[in-house]
Amino acid sequence: MKQIINDKVDLIQEMTQGIEFASNFKLKKVNQSNILITAKPNPTKVSLISGGGSGHEPSHAGFVGDGMLDGAVCGEVFSSPTPFDVFEAIKSVNNTQGVLLIVKNYSGDIMNFTMACDMANEAGIKTDYIVVDDDIAVKDSLYTQGRRGIAGTVLVHKVLGYLAKQGSSLAELKEFGTKLIKHIKTIGIGLHACTLPTTGKASFEVKDDEIEFGCGIHGEPGVKVEKHVSAKEYAQKMLASLDAELKFDTKKEYILLINGFGRTTLLEQYIFTNAVVSQLSAKKIKIVQVKVGNYMTSLDMSGLSLTVLEVFDKQIMTAITSSVDILGNLF
């Protein structure tokens, strides 16, 4: 598989430099590192940092900007950034309000972000963290204790980004974020594996008539192999998995996030959206907001994930629909 790259050792350095250019310097690289922070920090609010391995673009640097994150720490492809880089990011966005780290649940990320959190607190910077574990597919794996953090993470960025801008304290953000995460559930399917830039090869093999159900975002296969079916049938299966987990209730309201993994076209994503919304509407489940697009990719993997957020608090809709100024937006 051909890719548009240069030296493989410089992938992420060149990417973060490109992001600085692509942001028109609204984001800036910190001291030649792979940390990107907003160039115009707001000193009156708690700062939010996310990050993890690269290969999930636009996550997370694409969500840095007014109304969302203040910084993103980019590791190598599918590898956690070091605690020193995370600590450096914390120092870069620090002000008297404190710093909250939004961490996806992978063992490497947990270890390095919590270590950085300790380093920051020891250095007198008020820092805390929350762990996103929205994936309902697996419980414990080679990479995770408990459930993985996947596409639902961007909803956490958005809601907490809004609340931070509104003036919530570090403790309030941690409390609300922790509750929010409990109401976010995601399930994914993988049709074709991604191409690892380090090898130029597919990360796993799937047969022509099969797919991986419960796919993660790190080039790993899903939890079970199933037959390839239609968009409508995928919608049914994925909604059934989510229903088993969160028990859809006609008296509640939900937000949906349909996330393309990279190669899957928007044409397919919209066809899938139509299937999902139609099926939920037929069951009188109230959908108050739908978001569709490539939010958290797995390089060029083919497939998508479906996230459901139960609206347990009125602020959530205001937060999700508030306007932001982020690199990930086309205009």
Next chain:
Amino acid sequence: MKQIINDKVDLIQEMTQGIEFASNFKLKKVNQSNILITAKPNPTKVSLISGGGSGHEPSHAGFVGDGMLDGAVCGEVFSSPTPFDVFEAIKSVNNTQGVLLIVKNYSGDIMNFTMACDMANEAGIKTDYIVVDDDIAVKDSLYTQGRRGIAGTVLVHKVLGYLAKQGSSLAELKEFGTKLIKHIKTIGIGLHACTLPTTGKASFEVKDDEIEFGCGIHGEPGVKVEKHVSAKEYAQKMLASLDAELKFDTKKEYILLINGFGRTTLLEQYIFTNAVVSQLSAKKIKIVQVKVGNYMTSLDMSGLSLTVLEVFDKQIMTAITSSVDILGNLF
């Protein structure tokens, strides 16, 4: 190649229904057609319509919204919509200010959009059109007389969208748009062909160590086969082609649009961005704005295009950086 679809005959109907849901009804489908218009039209301005074959999402429905287009007409995959659909779209967004059609230069689109334009004028709706032909790779082809209209088209949407909102008349928009198009040049490369949803097969074959230089956005091969090289070398070759066409001038200012064709990751797009901006900066060429992302795809084709817009008028930067409310934005 597996895809997330249902019946192949309903692809675009289901897609446009999905888009209506994904827009949270900020866009609406017109009478069961594949026309999407803004649900809250502004009656005091000229309406802008674009469209063409589907398979280029987010183009063009992703650019309908406050500050950009008022409607998009979606044909079948890589096929022009009918004149009747375009006429229907014109009627749907018509007000006393008139309607401007922004058409990519393909024979089918030209025929059908100009026919619709005539039908509208005969029906008393003040309508005009402009043709985008930014691709410098080919002059005349199986599909086109003159040069093709590709990713640079979205810059026309953005600039005219701003001017229309500011109150420019139909004649002014046509005049400015015509001048604008002359200052937009694009060149693309294709590394792997796209998968046609109608057949599930690749639209052309490229060898493992070769690429198509001067690639279009309709699954067609490029104008010449070249060896696969590094991001830096692609940047050099593409900038040399553009320079031959527009003669970069250190006294002028330029806007860049780097557009992914579908499968090419943002990681690669940012690495390429870094190469392009670094090379231009080394030559003292002044880049005042950079946009990077999947603006006009060719289904899941692998590759990207580079567009250069020469800033010949002060309004252009204001227009490009003005905020909009469009489906194509992630938040």
